[in-house]
Amino acid sequence: MNMEVKAQDQIAFYLTGQHNGSGLKPLDRSYRPALFARHADLTAVRYDFPLVLNSEGTPERAVLSLSGLVDEAVEALREDKDRDRIAQHGYALEREVRKELAHPIGRANGVAADFATLWNAAAAQLTVEDSTVDDSAKRLWALFHAKGELVDADFALPSRVVRHVWSVVQASKATAFHERAERLLLKLHAILDAEIAGSDKGRLPERLRAGLAAQAGTSFATTFNFDAMSRILIDAKPALALSEARRRRIQGIVDTIDRQRFYVPKTAVTGDTQAHGFVFYRCADALQAYKERRQEAIELLKALSIAELEVNGDYRESGSTDVDDQTSTSVPGHDMIFEDFGAGGLDAGLLATLPDYLVCQYSSELGAEETLQIVEALSTGLPIRVLVQTDDLLEPSGIAKANLVAPERHLALASRSRQMLDTAINLTDVFILQSSASQLFRLREALLRGMSYNGPAFFSVFSGSTGHNGDVPAYLVAAAATESRAFPTIVYDPSAGSDWSTRLAIDDNPSPQDAWPVHPFEYENETLQTRSENVAFTLADFMAMDDRFREHFAIVPKADWSEAMIAVPDSLKMSVKELAKGTIVPSTVPCITLVDENFQVQRAIVNRRALEETRRSHAMWHSLQELGGIHNSHAALAVERAEARAAERFAEQMKSLVTAPAPSVQPVKEPLAAAAQAESITVGEVAVTVAQESHGDDPYIETARCTTCNECTQVNSKMFAYNGDKQAYIADANAGTYRQLVEAAEGCQVSIIHPGKPRNPKEPGLDDLIVRAAPFN
Amino acid sequence: MNDTTMNGIAKSGAMTFPLPLAPVNVNDCLLELYEEHYELEDYQKGVPRWCTGCGDNAILTAVQRLCRDEKLAPEKTVFVSGIGCSSRLPHYMNTYGFHSLHGRALPIAEGIRLARPDLKVFVNMGDGDCCSIGAAHWIHAIRYNMNMTAMLHDNNIYGLTKKQASPTSPIGLKTNTTPRGSYLEALNPLSVTLGVSNVSFVAQVVDWIPKLLYQTLSAAYHHKGFSFVRIIQRCPEWLPTHMDDYLHDPQRVLLLHHENGLEIDSELAKRYTNMEEHDPSNLNRAREIASGSDPIPVGILYRNDDVPLYEEVRSDSRLRTTSLVKNGLEAEFDKFTIWPEGQTRAKHEAA
Known part of the structure; x- marks a missing residue:
């Protein structure tokens, strides 16, 4: 079969999706998108999964990455002499944990795994071969400050993560609620207690005696004459009594807060009514529950609002009217305000409490x-x-769902x-x-x-x-x-x-400015030389991974590859041009790059149906880009118009300049020249200053000339250290003696250490050292 | 479109060995799960046992910097050495390494190059290793012109055997094997190399100018072919003052510079004022420069990018599929496999 016939077969597949006995091969599961080739086994890769659903700490640390935790811990150990060993063990433990999550042993797939359990199991596994792993695992664990479930990317991940973050937020809400409720209840009880204490009943001798005894023990019980005290108190101060309405109101608030079922009580009491659940699997159920609890919610929120006023003494049962010279202002009473509380619906700010x-x-x-x-x-x-x-x-x-057969099948997502x-x-x-x-x-x-x-x-x-x-x-x-x-x-x-x-x-998308993300794809040719090409990842590539859409692709044998096979993004552009020209039979076919099970690069033609879905996906993305402010057509049009207007104005100005008389050129005045000279002098002075200030009496090393020979670092590894290029510098001149500086300078074979002047005038033998240092300064 | 087939994607093996030390950085691309970023420490393995002050330390640092800057994946890089102090270098590189037999680093490197052309190959040899016992391999390696970077660590002495004369020991040098001084004129590795047909890259550098050492190794690495770099180095243990005159007198180093060779930066130019503009394509002038030893010429003496590579002339047309490699290995193992009586591979596999 010659190349022309093969090209026609390829075009026929593109147009009809039929193989027609050509050399094209069907796409099967053994092919994967080229950009996946590097990830045959995710358990060996360090990346942000698995995740730890942390039940400790702030909501910001609710979801953590295992790799991130290890990196943080290793970073915290940067000054530790065992850092490298612990880091290597940390990475190995990470890998063990990933393996266990991917291929669980003794645990059903999809069942939540406990972070601590898996970590310890991984440590036990690796400790068999290296006894120091156990110590590394323990030290890393102590730095994690995290515990909870460990989850990998699987079908349960979205609901687990979302539920976890939700529950963390609810837990912090519950804490805030309980703190507020406790504060309010304490003060409300204080108001009620004060009423009793201030009443005649509260001033009876028995109550006074009991009060003192309760506060100070029994030692003073006989010291005081409680009968006399009671008489004095009753005579001296009129009895304090809450109005019945207020007492009932406060008692009502206390009861409402005590009875609330929106949050689980901090201390569970037997016989308590169970708290409400807030997780549902249907919106209808959630809305129904909301409706059923609405009155309860209103009562609780109302109680909390009134309580705030009560504890501050701001609650006014009836309204008042302020009259000044010309106007009068009426303030409604709280009774009236709270009578219809929640009748028109609760606003989001109030509901956020629940x-x-x-x-x-x-x-x-x-x-x-x-x-x-x-x-x-x-x-x-x-x-x-x-x-x-x-x-x-x-x-x-x-x-497309009915069990249709070709040609009735219709590809639509x-x-x-x-x-x-x-x-x-x-x-x-x-x-x-x-x-x-x-x-x-x-x-x-x-x-x-x-x-x-x-x-x-x-x-x-x-x-x-x-x-x-x-x-x-x-x-x-x-x-x-x-x-x-x-x-x-x-x-x-x-x-x-x-x-x-x-x-x-939409910034969190890869290459948000572009139609498709494009990545370099490296492979090796027949002579194993590395080659690289840019590969876009399109919807066609994504569809080619799916069993149901493989029929829309056909593998082209390598011998039949031609220049007419072009990448999907190019094909999308080309087909628009061809459509505009009214071309029926295209000159090119779209193709995607894949790898087979032997990791060999393959190319597959995409048929027209799949290309059209890709075009739809691209159109949707483009409209999203516009909404997100990228390539916005309205903005582009506005810019175009503004540029046209500016060009017009410029042309008009140019025209007027050409017709107008030429302006006379003013000679440069003397002060300007003087100023320029002054500037250059200033610059020169700065340069001189910089050159002079270089090192002064401080010791220094010509780092760029260091040959990494270890002479100085062996003299004092705290004073001398290597930089990222493994060349020496003075890390801390105070970490050693002047003698060490001089000895290091003498030992340095390339003579790049300059000891400077002694920093400690009391160091013994300085006279001799200064003489020895002279040739190096 | 002609570069079509591959034998394992270049980075496919990168995931298991070694683990990156750098923290995980999330890239824009979700399919790029790890960042190809290396630090010097990623190439460091163990603590070098070389003497303090040894020039090998400088060479190790330079190659580590080169690997880091070129982002060479450790599992795609191999260092091959022979025997000697310098040949310990592969032990200190966290890459693949082959500490081979005395004088045999080059044929092993060539074998690796043929079987695994995807690997970046570096060879480290001492002056005895390369110029004495391995001289025949050296000459033919130049002629075969296979793509690799060969470093000759030349300290003029056998350090590992405690001060024995090497082929590059200068005449009159007193050593344990030449107590009355070396009798023979030293072998000049540059002249030898430049005299072999098919030579494609020759450079010389000294270990005490780290910037030039790095630049020269970088140029050698980028040259497609057999890049030979002689690195004159100090041996503080056995010849502690041997290089002192050159070390402390910048005039005794001749910097070769050219737009097609090394470009000398202003800092170096201030210190090393003895310079010559030398076009590396001029073989005759390169030979003249090579014959001089005082001042020491430093830079790229010769470069010819048009010399054919042996591995390209004789490339294997068979695809290196995993099954081909596996079958080849099995066939090799079978040569040494002792099967129980009556057992054969065919029977074993059938069972």
């Missing part, structure tokens, strides 16, 4: 009704957190998560975070911000566990989704500002 509702849903379970409920929940303005986890990003749309996201963005006051599981750690700060947001928050996370990617790790699938723009990273924070440019951030 726990947030969390809903975790899978996008695959989102029917029309569920989607509507999410929209309803998000549009209420309530502090509800909705996580929608997507496992299958390339889920075919409804029209459902993009359910995309639809949900667009709706949420259009609600304008919803905090949105869209991220692949692989990005979650990098976006932990945004996640925390979303959890603390005063309003609804929507988290859309792609897990990478599609079930259609063979043995490619979920982390890589998730990362590929971000890289290919199939699942771009989006942070939309309504609290950041009032316009798109401040609210929407």
Whole structure:
């Protein structure tokens, strides 16, 4: 078969998706995108996974990276003599932990693993071969200050991370609530106690005696005449009594706070009513629960608000009217204000006091009704957190789902998560975070911000566990989704500002300015020489990883490769031009770069259907870029117009200059020349000063001339040290004696150590040392 | 499009050995899981046992800086040596290394180059190692012109055997083997190298000018072919004052500079004023310069980028697939495998 026929076969596949008995080979699971070639085994790579869901410390340390923890610990040991050994053991332990997470032994896959248990198990495993590992593991552990679950990128990761961050935020809310409640209850009880103490009943001799006894023990009980004291007190001071209304109000507040079920009480009492749950699997349930608890929430928030006024003595039951010369101002009473408390709905600021509702849903379970409920929940303005986890990003749309056979098959992606996201963005006051599981750690700060947001928050996370990617790790699938723009990273924070440019951030995507991220791909040719080419990672590459879309690709044998096979981004541009020209049969075919199971580079043609999906994905990304302020067409148009106007004005000015008489040139005045001279003098003086100040009497080394011969470092390793180029410098001139400086200078074979003058005039033998140092200064 | 097939992606093996010491940095690309960034310490292994003041330390530092600056993956780099003080260098490099037989560093390096052309090959030899027992290999290595950087650590003495005369010991030098002084004129490694056909890169440098040492090694590394660098070095233990005159008198070093050779920076030019502009493509002048020993010529004497490489002339057309490598290794192992009576590989595999 000659090359022309083969080229025609390739074009035929591109247009029809049919092989036609040509030499093209079907794509199977053994092929992987070229950029994945380096990651055959993720357990051997140091990267930000697995994550530690830390149950200690501040919310900012809620999600930690195992590698990050080890690096922090190693950094903390930088002055330690065993640092290198501990660091190497730390890396080895990390690898053991990764292996165990990836291939669990004695633990079901997907079940949460305890960080401490895995760390200790890894230490025990490695200690068999090297007894010092145990010590390294313990020292590192002491520096981690973290404990909790250890999670890898798998199907459970999104809900685990989101729930953990949610629970950390709720825990800090609970702490704040309990502190506030305790403070208020203490003061409210004090008010009630004061009433009793100030009443006639409280001044009876028995009560006074009991009070003193309770405070100071029994030793003074006989010292005082409590009967006399009681009489004096009753006569001297009128009885203090709370109004019945106030007493009831305060008692009511105390009871409401005591009975609240929004937070688990700090000290559980048997028979307590169980606290409310706030995690739901459907928005409808969350909304129903909110409705059921609404009255309870209003009562609690009302009680807290009144309590604040009561403890400060600011509560005014009835209103008052201030009258001045011309106007009168009426202030309503608190009774009236609180009578209708919450009737018009609770605002987000008040609701932030209470726990947030969390809903975790899978996008695959989102029917029309569920989607509507999410929209309803998000549009209420309530502090509800909705996580929608997507496992299958390339889920075919409804029209493609039926078991159709070619040519009825229709390639169309459902993009359910995309639809949900667009709706949420259009609600304008919803905090949105869209991220692949692989990005979650990098976006932990945004996640925390979303959890603390005063309003609804929507988290859309792609897990990478599609079930259609063979043995490619979920982390890589998730990362590929971000890289290919199939699942771009989006942070939309309504609290950041009032316009798109401040609210929407797409900077966390790879190469956000470009259509596709492009990466250098290195490989070796037949003679094992390294070659490099730039490879873009597009939706076509992402689709080629999926079992369901492999039929849209065909491997071209190496012998048939030609210049007509061009990369997908180039093909997208080319096809637009050809379409404009009305070309029916294209002159080129799009192709992607892959590697096979023997790590050999292969190229596959992408058919037109898959290319069209890639074009759609690109268009969606481009519109997102515009919203995010990148390549914004409105801005570009405005700039173009402004430039045209400026050019016009410039042309007009030039025209007027040409017609106007030439201005006369003013001679340079003397003072200007003098000033210039003065400047040069100043510059010269500075230069002289710099040259003179160089080292003075201080010792120094001509570091660039050091030959790393170890002479000086052996004299005193604290005084002399090596820099990053392993060349010596004086690390601390005070770390040794002048004698050592002189001896090092004498020992230095290239004579680059200059001892300077002695720093300690009392050092013995200075006279001799100064003579010896002279040749080196 | 012609460079098509590969035998294991270049970086595919990088993940297991050795672990990067640098902290994990998150890159823009999620598919780039680790950063290719190296520090000098990443190439350091163990504590050198060389004497304090030994020029080998300077050479070790220079090659470590070169590896770091060129971002050479340790698992894609190999240092081969023979026997001698200098030949301990591979022990102190955290790369692959081969401390081989006396005088046999070059043929081993050539074998590596043929079998694993993906590796960056460096060779470290002493003056005895290269110019005496390994002289035949040296001459043919020049002629074969295989892509590698060969460093001749020349201290004019056998240090490891405690001060015995080497082929480069100057006439009259008293050593344990020449107590009345060396009788023969010293061998000039530069002249020898420049006299061999197919020579493609010859340079000389001294260990006590670290900047030039680095620059010269860098130029040698970038040259495609057999780069021979003679490094004149000190031996503080056995010849403590041997180089002193050169060391302390900058005029006794002749810096060779050229736009196609080394470019001397202003700091060095201030100290070493004895300079000559020498075009490295001029072989005759290179031979003249090589024949002089005082002042010591330092710089690139000769460079010819057009000399064909043996590995390209005789490249193996078979693809180095994992199965090919495995079968080749198995065949080699089989030569030494003792099977139980009646057992063969075929039977063993069938079982």
